[in-house]
Amino acid sequence: MFQINENYLQLGESYLFSTIARKVDQFSAAHPGADIIRLGIGDVTLPLSPAVIEALHRSVDEMGVKESFRGYGPEQGYLFLREAIAGTDFQKRGIDIAPDEIFVSDGSKSDTGNIGDILGEGNVVAITDPVYPVYLDTTLMRIGKTNKIRLLRCSDENGFLPEIPDERVDIVYLCYPNNPTGTVMTREELKKWVMWALEQKSLILFDAAYEAFISDETIPRSIYEIDGANRCAIEFRSFSKNAGFTGLRCSYTVVPQELKGTTANGKEVSLHHLWNRRQSTKFNGTAYIVQRAAEAVYSPQGQQEMREMVGYYMHNAQLIRDGLIEKGWTLFGGENAPYIWLKCPGDMDSWTFFDRLLAECHVVGTPGVGFGSAGEGYFRLTAFNSYEKTVEAIERIKKWEY
Ligand code: PLP
16 A cells, blocks of 8 residues: 655644634624624735736737747746846845846745755754745644744744754754735845854855835845845745735746755855756646746836836825724734734633634734744734725724724
8 A cells, every 4th residue: 555645644633724714704604794804814915917918918929920929938937027026036136146046936825835855864954943835844744743843933922933952953944024924134234144054054045025014124025136136046936925926826946056956975066056947847847938027027107007006005004003003902013024923912722712703893813822832822913905905904993992
């Protein structure tokens, strides 16, 4: 009889979003007239921008003509897109990343989940708590529940930023701006991590899916703004939240040419080479029309539309922050990130707060404990609903006597 990968049996059930959906359904059934506002969604709500739609139409037409039809493309992504990315996201900002260090993909979820394919099983892996669950679950799928996983506890005491480990760690996942806490890392803070990784010969897996939401110029948008990061870090970026590609699917991963790992015998091997090998073997590229759409994000019109889209969500974030601060609640994030992480008032636990917010304000959010045990007593609100709904939700919360 064949055997399964038993590591999958060690994964916690992902009850979070199904439990939320069930509770909301039950509440709606019992209160048919209730106007429920969802501030729990991690998906975007604005449609794709005109520049992106125009590029999609154009490239769809190309696919219907013999001379311009495209079959399989390069597994790493078309050069037109990799050049646009390297030029705009890095070189224009003074960061030395070349098109051949960029791998276009269909989502950061896939890439942050798949990166473990090129990493050895003996590594000690550090993951923050609370966390975007993909890092933890895919690590568990790969190595199982072993003593090789370290949770870096984040709390209000450390401003929901992890401390540098004081024991051996080979790989660390960092995500800034952070989902779920909305926190960002200053240049000084990020520099400490890069110095630590270079000294320890450790690897940083840096998820920058929300970099476009940073408006404070002093906050790094890429880990490669820090000297030496190209020798210790892989960066993941996505078009999902900045350009509304959650349904279209496009992202990219930067694996610098200088980044090296070692074999058990201490021989240095290029991670770029390994990721290229992995992608060419297991991935046949992102759709041509989707890559043309992503290219359009880098046109002057596309950049302007992206800024407007991000600005719309960040205006919502500001509304949420202002409303909750007025209420005297403790919160993190929402300034350079679309997530607001609040301490449940009155020492309520995350699920009690969820139930009461739903029952008494008809507003839905996400219990912090769903992102890890360190999230207990906290709650995540997102800026991705419409302006009107966000205003209404905050008005209800402001009037709420809990
Ligand atoms: N990384 C983080 C931190 C996220 O929050 C998300 C989506 O919510 C992703 C990656 C996934 O992005 P993509 O849509 O590119 O797969």
